[in-house]
Amino acid sequence: MSNEKLLVVDDDALIRRSLAEMLRGLDYRVFEAGTGAEALRVFGQVAPDLVITDFNMPEVDGLQLLKELKARKADLPVILVTGYGTVEQAVDAMKAGAYDYVSKPILDDEMKLAIKRALDERSLRAENTDLKKRLDMRYGFDAIVGRDYKMQRIYDTIDSVAGTKATVLVTGESGTGKTLIARALHHNSPRKAQPFVEVNCGALPETLLESELFGYKRGAFTGANADRLGKFAAADKGTIFLDEINNASPMLQMKLLRILQDREFEPLGSNETMQVDVRVVIATNLDLPKEVEKGTFRRDLYYRINVVAVHMPPIRERVSDIPLLAEHFLARFAKENGKKIDGIDEAALDVLVRYPWPGNVRELENCLERAVVLTRNVRLTVEDLPPLMREGAEETPVQTSDDVVALKVALEDPERRYIELALRRFGSNRQETAKALDINRTTLFNKMRKYGLLEKY
Ligand SMILES: Nc1ncnc2c1ncn2[C@@H]1O[C@H](COP(=O)(O)OP(=O)(O)OP(=O)(O)O)[C@@H](O)[C@H]1O
Ligand SMILES: [Mg+2]
Structure with a gap:
């Protein structure tokens, strides 16, 4: 079974020994100390996993010992044994960071349970910090927030x-x-110390974009007074990120195809071929x-760039x-703005x-920034959100005209809204949605069809 090391501290040898005996019987490795000073010495030698100490001891009492121990090892679980009927001692002990307290007379079962809880929680905590560390190492990017399974799949793709x-x-x-994600790919690659060059293909007119990407020779066009390196050359050994690629002209698409195939190109006005990695x-x-079907995007280029595809889900699919x-975002903007805001209340959430x-x-980022800047609350509330957003989310009241319609008809609108809400909560996962609504999947499907939700979710 377990072989955790426990240190039992009590100046009363009789009590100490009988407690130690009981714990040895449970297969713990038990060490004993009769004073606070001795306890600190033993602690230094054996590094116990948990300490149980009496509160009332001469010289160094249990509370002082607790503080000394915590100063040496902040996450060490310590259980205080308090005098019979002394609530204050228990309160002091917990305030000083004791994991738990057990009052005298010690009941074996109570003590066993307190120890087990402390040790279990400790290993759980260790596992959690470990996991977080592993994840950070893996993605090197704690800036990407998201636990939805769609995001997990994306992390896996980036990773591989x-x-x-x-x-x-x-x-x-x-x-x-x-x-x-483009940045994450670069920062997690062996190229991370090399340049990451971003080009927005939608922001420049066609001719400018070409010279921007490939560079030009002096005299290539009026105004080209000197040679200029393009973005591809600047990104050599690193990563180039071409945003809004759908804006690329047919000419540019052809050049891109060549770069992707052979990693070579010619600067404008030059017949010298350049190689880039x-x-x-x-x-x-x-x-x-769709653009390929329409004929505005080359099919061969599409196949070339669609080697590894990462699809970022919209927020409504990962509610x-x-x-x-x-x-x-709240934490980030609160820090940036020097504001103390400790959360978001239920209604606002x-x-x-x-x-x-x-x-x-x-x-969402902008919404939180605005809220943080404007609020005077320590917790964000509905009134810190844009009015439009609140209106949209408020329940439209049940029809109250004079016409009384069939119950079934009157309930359609709330039913549709509720189903949509559930679909969003579960990231459009129909199985989970149906389960949460306690209807079967066929029923959910039929209702979705009835309300025209099949396309949307
Ligand atoms: N998963 C996430 N965790 C934390 N911040 C995020 C996440 N996704 C996006 N952001 C932030 O949201 C903002 C928009 O993200 P980004 O610019 O990457 O979106 P985009 O898809 O490239 O948008 P566009 O199509 O307009 O170029 C950025 O400030 C980014 O840091
Ligand atoms: Mg972008």
Whole structure:
């Protein structure tokens, strides 16, 4: 069984020995000390997992010993044995950081339970910090918040492709974190010490974009007074992130295809071919297959960039992450603004969870920043949220016109709203939604069809 080390401290040898005996019988390795000073000495020698000490001892009493021990090892669980009927001692002990107290006369079962609880919790805590450390190491990016399974899958993908040179296509609506993921890919790659170069293909007119990407030779066009290196050359050995790729002109698409195939290009006005070693990450908020069908995006280029695809889910498909994200931004903006705000109240959180977030994480981020800057509360409340958001989330009252309609008809609207709410809570997972609503999946499906929700979720 267990072989944890316990230290029992009591100046009363009789009590100490009988407690130690009982604990040895449970297979713990038990050490004894008759004074506080001796206890500290033994503590230094054997590094016990838990200490049980009497409160009332001459010279160094249990409370002082507790403080001394905690100063040496803050997470050491200590159980105080307090005198019969002395509530104050128990209170003092807990305030000073005791894990628990047991009052005299000691009941074996009570003591056993207190020890077990303390040791169990300790190993649980150790596991948790370990997990967090492992996760941080793994993603190197505690800036990405999200526990939804869709996000977990994305972390897995990043984890497995970050180390490779594979082209990654990141898709998703505006504000879902595409840029963040592109950076994470770079920072988790062997290229992380090399440049990460970002180019927004939607922000520049076609000709400018080409010279921006590939550079030019002096005299290539009027105004080109000197040679200039482009972004691809600047990104050599590192990562280039091409955002809003759907804006690339047919000419540019052709050049990109060549870069992806052969990693080479010519600067404008030059017939000298340049070689680059770049990792390419591409983002778009359009549906590229549709663009391919329409003929505005080259099919061969699409196949080239769609080697590894990461789709960022919109917030409404990972509602369970809203509270996490909100807390994350709250803490960040409170710190930045030097404000003491310790959380978000239930009602406000409810509004946040119900709101559909068309602008995704960026909108949530802005919403929290605004709330933090404007609030005078120590806890964010509904009144700190934009009025529009509150209205949208408020229940529309049940019809109260004079016409009385069939009950079934009157209940349709609330039913639809409730089903939508549940779907959002469970990230559109129909199985979980049906289970939570206690209806079977076919019923849920039929109701979704009736209310036109099949497309939406
Ligand atoms: N999972 C997340 N955890 C924490 N912050 C996030 C997360 N996702 C996005 N953000 C933050 O939200 C904002 C928008 O993210 P980002 O710019 O990456 O979105 P995007 O998909 O690239 O948007 P766009 O399509 O407009 O370029 C950024 O400030 C980013 O830091
Ligand atoms: Mg972006």
